[in-house]
Amino acid sequence: MRTPLLTILAALLTFAAAVELVVYPFESQDPIVGIAIADRVAGALGLDVIGPAAAPALVVPLVAPSGFVNPAVFLGNGGPFGRNGAWLVRGVVGSRAAVTGSVRAEDEALVVELVVDVEGVDRRVVLRGPRADPGALAHRAAVVLARWLDLEVTSAPPLDLRGVDAAHARAVGLIGSGLPVEALAALDDAAEAADLSARAAALRATLRGVLEGNRSDGSPWRAATLESAAVAAVVALNAGAPEATLAAFEELASFKVPVADPWLGAIAHNIGDDALAAAAFDRAAALPAYDFGLASRASYRFSVGDADGGDADLEVLAGAAERGELDAAASLAASLAANLVEGGEREAIFVDALGRAAPYLAYAFERRSFIAFDAEDALGAARALAVAVELEPESDLYWTNFGWALYLLGFLERSEEASRQAVDLDPAQYIARYNLALVEVVTDRLDDSLATYREARRFDDGVDPEVIADLVVAEERYPDAVGVPFALGTMLEAAGDRDAAADAFERYDRAVAALPEAAAADPARAREARDRATALRAPLPPIAIEGDVAFRLGRRGPAVDVPRPGDPLVVSFEVVTAGESLPRTLAVEITVEDGDGEAVASASQEVDVPMGAIGFVVDVARVALPIDLEPGRYALRASASGAGLDAEALRSFEVRGERDLVRLLIGRDVAMLALETNQPLYGARDVERSESALLETLVRELRATADAAADVLPVPEEGRFAGRSGGEIFRESTPSDVADFIAYLLEEGAQDTSFTFVDGYADWAVAGAPAP
Numbered sequence: 001m002r003t004p005l006l007t008i009l010a011a012l013l014t015f016a017a018a019v020e021l022v023v024y025p026f027e028s029q030d031p032i033v034g035i036a037i038a039d040r041v042a043g044a045l046g047l048d049v050i051g052p053a054a055a056p057a058l059v060v061p062l063v064a065p066s067g068f069v070n071p072a073v074f075l076g077n078g079g080p081f082g083r084n085g086a087w088l089v090r091g092v093v094g095s096r097a098a099v100t101g102s103v104r105a106e107d108e109a110l111v112v113e114l115v116v117d118v119e120g121v122d123r124r125v126v127l128r129g130p131r132a133d134p135g136a137l138a139h140r141a142a143v144v145l146a147r148w149l150d151l152e153v154t155s156a157p158p159l160d161l162r163g164v165d166a167a168h169a170r171a172v173g174l175i176g177s178g179l180p181v182e183a184l185a186a187l188d189d190a191a192e193a194a195d196l197s198a199r200a201a202a203l204r205a206t207l208r209g210v211l212e213g214n215r216s217d218g219s220p221w222r223a224a225t226l227e228s229a230a231v232a233a234v235v236a237l238n239a240g241a242p243e244a245t246l247a248a249f250e251e252l253a254s255f256k257v258p259v260a261d262p263w264l265g266a267i268a269h270n271i272g273d274d275a276l277a278a279a280a281f282d283r284a285a286a287l288p289a290y291d292f293g294l295a296s297r298a299s300y301r302f303s304v305g306d307a308d309g310g311d312a313d314l315e316v317l318a319g320a321a322e323r324g325e326l327d328a329a330a331s332l333a334a335s336l337a338a339n340l341v342e343g344g345e346r347e348a349i350f351v352d353a354l355g356r357a358a359p360y361l362a363y364a365f366e367r368r369s370f371i372a373f374d375a376e377d378a379l380g381a382a383r384a385l386a387v388a389v390e391l392e393p394e395s396d397l398y399w400t401n402f403g404w405a406l407y408l409l410g411f412l413e414r415s416e417e418a419s420r421q422a423v424d425l426d427p428a429q430y431i432a433r434y435n436l437a438l439v440e441v442v443t444d445r446l447d448d449s450l451a452t453y454r455e456a457r458r459f460d461d462g463v464d465p466e467v468i469a470d471l472v473v474a475e476e477r478y479p480d481a482v483g484v485p486f487a488l489g490t491m492l493e494a495a496g497d498r499d500a501a502a503d504a505f506e507r508y509d510r511a512v513a514a515l516p517e518a519a520a521a522d523p524a525r526a527r528e529a530r531d532r533a534t535a536l537r538a539p540l541p542p543i544a545i546e547g548d549v550a551f552r553l554g555r556r557g558p559a560v561d562v563p564r565p566g567d568p569l570v571v572s573f574e575v576v577t578a579g580e581s582l583p584r585t586l587a588v589e590i591t592v593e594d595g596d597g598e599a600v601a602s603a604s605q606e607v608d609v610p611m612g613a614i615g616f617v618v619d620v621a622r623v624a625l626p627i628d629l630e631p632g633r634y635a636l637r638a639s640a641s642g643a644g645l646d647a648e649a650l651r652s653f654e655v656r657g658e659r660d661l662v663r664l665l666i667g668r669d670v671a672m673l674a675l676e677t678n679q680p681l682y683g684a685r686d687v688e689r690s691e692s693a694l695l696e697t698l699v700r701e702l703r704a705t706a707d708a709a710a711d712v713l714p715v716p717e718e719g720r721f722a723g724r725s726g727g728e729i730f731r732e733s734t735p736s737d738v739a740d741f742i743a744y745l746l747e748e749g750a751q752d753t754s755f756t757f758v759d760g761y762a763d764w765a766v767a768g769a770p771a772p
Contacts, residue, residue: 018256019095025052027081028103036169040138054230062299074363083360086117091329094258135159168200178238262296295333321353328357362391378408396426430459446483463495496584502536505529541579545649553667566627566659568667583642672757695735706730719768743772
């Protein structure tokens, strides 16, 4: 059954009239200039335009099983300001067009480069104008856009970037940075010095209405224009109050802005109301000419376990993609949704559609190459990566994978060139070094190959099993490359597989012996292979733990002789051998036992030992003594084992005292920093300080930053600080409150981290100051 043509046209016309244009902030070395020009462009083109104050935050993230995925992170070079920004903004927001771009100064001129997407058609234009008159350049940009969109242009006075217009642009930037209170303050200050433009005054009224909730006459504030509703939604989103945010996006939806519904769905899902979320995503999926809405629902459905629903959505989207009807933003979102369920061929449909709709997006070709690799299609991977390295020639990842694809295809010289390019871009790119070493060894350059393998291992924590697997395949694929088994033996020995390494060295020796005399390999290398095989076949000498077993608080804390209950201890000892080398891998176990031999704490880990080491210091982090451990004598048993060898040591020690927050923080390597100096508020030297002294230090830090907190913290709606301003919270917090914060932090598992204390405390307070 076909829908009547007039119905379709009416739906499309209704949709097209909702949001004509979204203007993203323009990138600039001076952000004020870029924002001011972008905002002037938006203001010149009428009421159906969303300007730079709201545009960045309207790019809604997709719901994913582990949280949310922002599609903007896949834009690559230039981000939202480059060639891929406009189509993403247009497709996600659901507008007829979007413009991003950049502003740069060249001598006495300003140059504006516009990147525009109009109904899926990419357009670019570069405009130049006097540096002294940015307003004229903004007007010319607006005229170009108006011609493409059939809009009227409103003239405006010159831009004063030393006065009130700079304050307006600063306020727009502050909104984009999530600081609406500061944005309103900037406009209030500007209004005291001079008359605001009509656009700045409207923004000020919107901010005041959203932040204060009422108009000057006491009536409830409501958005009067599309842009006001968009700014209100963004401000509410940054404030973080769920009910107010939902209400603001419902208001935005009433202006027929498609992206409002995916945002409502994401917000509702984030607060656990999946009935509300499902309804919002259903509305988004049903909107005409808004395939991003359907893709966002697919991602949501997969994330909440509705695989059948997600599959049904992707089936519809795949049909549109194969007909060439899916825009770039929807193709990207659909590919991400398909990837949630190991997309394979179906993801390939969307990635291919994305490559056609956004031919300058390297991510499309990156994903196509991975799909091809998974399907063992080296040619397909190479074709995709040939485009990716053209689009992003500074990507060591793309050059690395391109080199691998070329190796699989047998183009060894080109593979070597690509791998060297990757290493030139990033000397720590060890996978490219492994690929390069493989090419070198199969082209009979064993010495070069072994040197390259050594360099790769400098940057690699262990030996990747794939490296060994590649050499095994190479030995079969290139039987005349006699050096391959020697390289394989070297890597197997490094991985600790002694028997397999000896086998490989013996194969090398036999292969060399079978060569004609004229082609014989280095005889010294053959002797080395025989000697290494013999050594690997011999029994390993015993290993032992030599010297003292030492304790310290955390990785960087002081040594400890008498621990306290709760102390997180790093245990150190040296494992040695009288033989040629220790096993390449040691399994280490630490057990703390009471007087009856019962374990009260334990830890275990595997450690990689450098090849050829005859002594190695092991650090085991962390053995956490129980907080309620009774004082008394305990024994710590340390053991190390590997390659069938074992060593053990025992240390007796005494536990005294009570749990101490200072020791817990230092033992967990948790550093809390001062706001002004960014320096730790305590350190290893403070281990012997009393807990109360630490708490008083932290309370003083709160008092010192109370004025700043008063300006930026939202008022908590629940918990011990409900209804108090940020300044009141910081001034009235007690040592007991700070102790609860630290206990909560530790209960949540904090370790190996540093953060600004007042920021962490503020987050905890605003979240309701949950008890540990």
